[in-house]
Every structure is written in C-alpha cells, then in structure tokens.
Amino acid sequence: MPAPAPDDGPRRGPDNGPQAGADEPRPTEPGPPEQVPAGPVLLRRIQIEDSYAIAAAVSASMEHLKPWMPWVGADAADPRSQVARAAEADELWESGTDYIYSVLAGEDQDLAGQIGLHRRNGEGGVEIGYWITAAHAGRGFGTAATRAMTAVAMALPGVSRVEIHCDEANAASAAIPRKLGYRLDRIEMREPEAPGESGRLMVWVRDRDRAAVGSPAGDAW
16 A cells, blocks of 8 residues: 555544444433534534545545555445445434544545544543545644544543554554554554554553643644
C-alpha cells in the first residue's frame, strides 16, 4: 500500500461497522455532541446520507486500508452495506455504546474518513478507532480528529481512560497516540486479523488525570 503519513494511517478499527456485544446500553446518560470542530476537519455524527460517500471512499482507498482493516473488502465498498451500517450506528448511538462520526474536510465537507468512540474495554474505558482515506492522508486529519475525540471521550460520564489499539506494524497509526501524549500500556499477542498485521497489538492509554491532550509543541494541526 502507499506509505501513509506518520499521523494519518488507518488503525485496526471498527469504525466502519460498530460491533455489537459492547457493554450494557446507557440510555439515561448524556451522549457526546453530534458535531465536533476539530481544526481542519469537522466531526459529524454519521448519517444515512453519508453511506454512498463512505462506500466510494473505501473503494478508492482499498489498497491503503486493507493491510490494517479486516472489514475492508467488496462488501464495505457496497453502498447498500454502508446504509445498513449507518442504521446500526444510529441505534448504537442511542443505546450509548458506540458513537460514530464522519470526518469531513474543507468547505465542501468531503468525506475524509471516520472516527468513533466504543465502550468495550471494561468499566471506565472508551476506545477510539479511526481511518482516513488515501486521498486525505498526510494532512494531519487523523491527529486532529483523534485529539478532539479524546477530549469528547473524557467528558463522557464514568470515563476514566481512553484507549487506542493498533498493530505494531502499523507505524503510521501508532504515531497518532504517541504524538497526543498517550502512553504505551502493553503489547498483546494475538492472531493477525488483516494482511499487514504482525500479531502484536499495541494498547495505548490516556488517563483522565493526565494534562490536556497534546503537548504545546504538538498542538499544531
């Protein structure tokens, strides 16, 4: 695949399809904002209308994403599948388990990728997953979106830590949590799920008691 810029590589993420079986729904808890300004991009709650743009972006970025994303394939490039996934994302948003956003760039709000928050790492934990299209890689969009989502996650009730998981071989993806001040908590061995993976899963953690997201030197988008 074309080498992505150090801060915009796709992670092993579920953000194109929220996974069922997360923690119990939290319908009484306030959710995150549906739109989040993030420097050069806007994060907006996924809409059914995004489905065709998502399918087209996956199709155009197949070689870029496939080494790291097990869900990338013909089905993910089918608008009908994306309509179904958007509907599922809407249900999970309302249940309080997963919050999926489209990453929109420029005045025309071109789809640049997706990012999401997932309550599936035990009590107090939220995981961030993301992917950026090949056409938008190398512009800092992944870092900008993840910085904003980290702050959003920390503001959710009961959240004490935010995690980012990526394979050790995915250096571009790992650069994002490293730049934003996450700590490498551990490396877990597992069977590779995508062609480019090594089987060494890096678990990056940001704790609530840490300073504001991103060092002063790292605040440029």
